[in-house]
Amino acid sequence: MSLYSWVNDRIDLDSGIKFATKKQVPVFYGTVWYYLGGVSLFLFALQVVTGILLLLYYQPGATTAFESVRFIVSKVEFGWLIREVHAWSANLFILFIFLHMFTVFFAKAYRKPRELTWYSGFLLLALSLFFGFSGYLLPWNELAFFATKVGTDIAGAVPVVGDFLLRLLRAGDEVNSATLSRFYGIHVAILPAIFTVLLGIHLAFVQMQGMSVPPELENIDPSKRKTMAFFPNFALRDLFVWLIVLNVIALLAVIFPWELGHKADALAAAPAGIRPEWYFMFMFQTLKLIPAHVWFIEGELFGVLLFAVGGMIWFFVPLFDKSANEGKRSRLWKWFGIGIIVYMIILTVWGYLV
Numbered sequence: 001m002s003l004y005s006w007v008n009d010r011i012d013l014d015s016g017i018k019f020a021t022k023k024q025v026p027v028f029y030g031t032v033w034y035y036l037g038g039v040s041l042f043l044f045a046l047q048v049v050t051g052i053l054l055l056l057y058y059q060p061g062a063t064t065a066f067e068s069v070r071f072i073v074s075k076v077e078f079g080w081l082i083r084e085v086h087a088w089s090a091n092l093f094i095l096f097i098f099l100h101m102f103t104v105f106f107a108k109a110y111r112k113p114r115e116l117t118w119y120s121g122f123l124l125l126a127l128s129l130f131f132g133f134s135g136y137l138l139p140w141n142e143l144a145f146f147a148t149k150v151g152t153d154i155a156g157a158v159p160v161v162g163d164f165l166l167r168l169l170r171a172g173d174e175v176n177s178a179t180l181s182r183f184y185g186i187h188v189a190i191l192p193a194i195f196t197v198l199l200g201i202h203l204a205f206v207q208m209q210g211m212s213v214p215p216e217l218e219n220i221d222p223s224k225r226k227t228m229a230f231f232p233n234f235a236l237r238d239l240f241v242w243l244i245v246l247n248v249i250a251l252l253a254v255i256f257p258w259e260l261g262h263k264a265d266a267l268a269a270a271p272a273g274i275r276p277e278w279y280f281m282f283m284f285q286t287l288k289l290i291p292a293h294v295w296f297i298e299g300e301l302f303g304v305l306l307f308a309v310g311g312m313i314w315f316f317v318p319l320f321d322k323s324a325n326e327g328k329r330s331r332l333w334k335w336f337g338i339g340i341i342v343y344m345i346i347l348t349v350w351g352y353l354v
Helices: 003-011 013-022 031-055 065-074 079-106 115-136 142-156 162-170 177-209 230-255 278-289 299-315 331-353
Strands: 024-026 227-229
Touching (some): 013 230, 031 079, 031 230, 079 230, 142 177, 162 177, 227 230
16 A cells, blocks of 8 residues: 555545645736745745744843854854744745735735635734744844834833833833743744634635636636646646745845844943834834824824824725725725835835935
8 A cells, every 4th residue: 555545545635636626726917926925825834944943042031042043153053044044034924925915905805705814814914023023132132122122112102002012022111031031932932823823714715715816807707717727737836936935045045144243232322223124114214204293192102003093994905995896996095005015115215225
């Protein structure tokens, strides 16, 4: 008896293959955007694998974190490569989730009956940003230390619950060893557990509802649409894209390594040029541009409220965009999405140039 037959008798592989073969992927001018979700999934898997390998040597704590990371990159065989792959795949992970989200937005793939897919995807993006924020502190270098201080200060500006959020994140009033321990637990245990469950739900929605097509193609007779089998046609193409992304990460790891910098010192002055990661830069730069007071509201609080309202509007787009449910494109929401992209790019570039 072959290994396949042995496994098939126990978990019925034939049914899974039959389902994958029967599933069809629409082929049209925008099919290439379907690969963004798969790339995001691949990068998350890469994060999990490299993260587990780093955990074998990483030691959380104000006196051990920085030294353990330095040991990983200087003494552990291929430790530098694992850390670089983890860092670069984390940044690309967030980039591809942003690209995937905007692709879904412009394809109107949030329209009925896919609202829940959009909502779960938005929550996955929020968790991904929190992944980046919590992981940034773990090397315990001075840039991460002061950037985390600024980030948690912004959380403390949230109305009503700000003080609670600040203490919850910092595990006290200041960024210290307790903060590092808390971020470590959030990053390696709490967030992965929540993200994995939510990701499973998101993928289940995609499997049950199938892949969406733009509104202008929805009224075409399904029998006349051009399609390809998910397995093996689309799956092999997806795998090929994953290999390309993996090679890009390897090149970035070798050519543009992430500097460890200096160990964090709470008593030292903040170094010049403190700034968040690129995916928070547009928010950071916006808060810098807002005056100290807007009417009777403090500038920082006004900025936080502005982003909260913007996030809620984006989350509930499926409810607001009535035209999408009728198979039409709304010019208002089209330019709203374009405006968001232009705003994020301009403020991010501005933040790095100033």
